[in-house]
Amino acid sequence: MLEVKNLSKHFGDVKAVNDISFSVGKGEVFGLLGENGAGKTTTLRLLATMLKPTSGTALVGDYDLVREPERVRRNIGILFGGESGLYDRLTAAENIAYFGELNNMEKSELDRRVRELAEIFGMEEYINKRAGKFSKGMKQKVAFARSIVHNPQIMLFDEPTSGLDVSAVRDVHEFIQKCRDEGKTIVFSSHSMSEVEKLCDRVGIIHKGNLIAIGTIEELSSKFKGDSLENIFVKLVGEKNEH
Template sequence: MIQVAHVSKQFKDKKQVIKAVDYVSLQIRKGHVTGLIGENGAGKTTLLRMLCTLIEPDEGTISIDGENIFHHKEKVRRRLGVLFGSETGLYNRLTAKENLEYFGNLYGMTQHDIKNRIETLAKRFGMRKYMDRKVEGFSKGMKQKVAIARTLIHDPDIILFDEPTTGLDITSSNIFREFIYQFKSAGKTIVFSTHIMDEIAHLCEDVIMMHKGQIVYEGGLEELYEAENSRDLNYLFTSKVVRGDLYV
């Protein structure tokens, strides 16, 4: 289980102080698919960056299975697969295959495991034809597929995605969703942010709604539907924001 306790993070923008995450507490259940939704600037990406130890909170603690993640950064990072929006993390002068090999080596994988994992991912994402081409000539969608494969190369048990289907065509988006179902069956913990409510509705068991750095709902989707007597996520999110519901 991932536990976030009284976490805050602020940034300075010229003379202004922006509180990106404001005293947030929540739990992400192990083996569940959790959707993270909110407007641009709600604090979603900042929260995800703290979860993967890229930035530390100004206040509060984050733990995975009872261990403070900032006391065990390297151990935590080996358990995580992370993809942030348009930040593919790829090297343009390397081929798709070389990129995946490089990241597999970073995670200490054997050459045998790297080869097998690349073959599996290339086949699954329909990338076989361009695995030996340099990434710099790829379309946005092609780069995004390689970036997702890079995220999954070491078969992590906790996966964090920020807008994972950005730039993907319908077929590739559907393949990604199939991966989510597979991860769920394998008992992996997945958190992903998206503006596509249908993805939340079809893929997630739990949802976290953020507004201006705070939580307006955290919990199971079915519990939310039952409590609000509606299954319209757009309406439910807007309703929570308008009412000013806060989870502290």
């Protein structure tokens, strides 16, 4: 599981992430909802050990984010939106294996795992072809497989559906649900209310680096007297923008 403790990241005067705390259990999907510039990517980059916190830390599985970043890295899977980040000149299998090597997986275990993932995601026909000419959907499957090659317990998704067409969005949603069914601990960020409503067990609303509300959608509805996540969000963020 994941326990974020008073995590902050400041860039000069900008408090990109300001003293946020939340925890996410096994088999739970936690949605980080916020406008552009709210601090979602910075939060996820901190948890992925790609940035060092200004203060605070997190317990990622059994490991401390600040003191044991290498161990943390081995326990997390990352899927960030935008470009898939595959190497065009490598085959699908090589792209996946490369990530496994970065995670210190052994060659024999890695070969077995790549075959297994090819089957799970239906990539057998192109697993040994170079990624450069793949369609978007094929690339997406390789990116899914790569993110879980080392069987991480904790998954971080940063706006994984941004810029995707309808069927690719559906594939991402199914992948997140599959990770949840496997008992993984999941944090994903989004600025789409409907996506968060559909997928999340609990939601954190982030605004200007602050976590301004946290709970299940039912809890937020009764606390902030809104009949939809959108109403609650507009109410909370609108109020803050006036001040």
